[in-house]
Amino acid sequence: MSLFARKSKTPAPATSAVRQRFGAEVAARLDAHPAVERAAIAAAQVYYYVDFLDAETCDRLIAMIDAHRRPSTLLSDRNDQGFRTSDSCDMNRWSPEVQPTDEAIAALLGIDPAHGETMQGQRYAPGQHFRAHHDYFHATESYWERMQQEGGQRTWTAMIYLNDVPEGGATWFPQAGIKVAPRRGMLLAWNNMNPDGSPNEATIHEGMPVVEGVKYIITKWFREDRWIK
Numbered sequence: 001m002s003l004f005a006r007k008s009k010t011p012a013p014a015t016s017a018v019r020q021r022f023g024a025e026v027a028a029r030l031d032a033h034p035a036v037e038r039a040a041i042a043a044a045q046v047y048y049y050v051d052f053l054d055a056e057t058c059d060r061l062i063a064m065i066d067a068h069r070r071p072s073t074l075l076s077d078r079n080d081q082g083f084r085t086s087d088s089c090d091m092n093r094w095s096p097e098v099q100p101t102d103e104a105i106a107a108l109l110g111i112d113p114a115h116g117e118t119m120q121g122q123r124y125a126p127g128q129h130f131r132a133h134h135d136y137f138h139a140t141e142s143y144w145e146r147m148q149q150e151g152g153q154r155t156w157t158a159m160i161y162l163n164d165v166p167e168g169g170a171t172w173f174p175q176a177g178i179k180v181a182p183r184r185g186m187l188l189a190w191n192n193m194n195p196d197g198s199p200n201e202a203t204i205h206e207g208m209p210v211v212e213g214v215k216y217i218i219t220k221w222f223r224e225d226r227w228i229k
């Protein structure tokens with residue numbers, strides 16, 4: 001018996017059949033949806049749905065974010081103040097104000113809502129930003145062990161812009177080569193994995209600084225396993 005067996009930490013698998021399946025199935029569903037467009041880039045699966053949410057629902061969610069916001073946090077071993085300077089809040093999925101939107105996002109992607117983390121509301125005032133990052137978890141970070149118990153890797157991200165922003169605040173994917181300006185009610189969704197289920201580095205993205213106005217969004221991350229046990 002090897003001395004090194006068992007005790008050593010299991011390295012995170014680079015690829016995974018479950019993640020592969022999420023990539024293929026969600027993409028096929030979005031490709032087939034008449035209101036959804038795929039962004040014309042090869043490096044990542046990025047989709048948008050222009051009028052996903054009506055103005056009244058956007059306004060209701062904005063009011064909830066304003067009422068509950070607190071400084072955003074960062075899941076990282078680096079203490080990097082200034083990396084994410086927005087405010088955030090948890091959007092309770094069981095609240096009658098939130099549930100229809102939360103479930104509509106999961107239904108659009110065809111993912112069991114139990115795989116979805118708590119939806120985040122985010123607010124960026126002028127000058128606030130979220131610097132370039134990946135939404136997937138890095139297996140080298142100390143949080144990885146815990147994340148494996150809590151639904152595992154993140155697969156798809158869905159974001160909704162709740163308002164138009166007069167200037168700034170675009171979501172920029174510098175490697176994939178796409179910049180998306182906020183537009184009220186528009187949903188943006190992308191797969192953080194490659195088709196083989198490994199993390200796609202080209203999904204690195206940033207929330208660019210708002211120049212004029214205030215930017216409100218909601219973000220929902222889906223895990224490879226159930227996040228709600």
Ligand SMILES: O=C(O)CCC(=O)C(=O)O
Nearest residue numbers: 130135170171206207219
């Ligand atoms: O604010 C944006 O446009 C991007 C937000 C984002 O990347 C996130 O919430 O993970």
Ligand SMILES: [Fe+2]
Nearest residue numbers: 133134135205
């Ligand atoms: Fe992100």
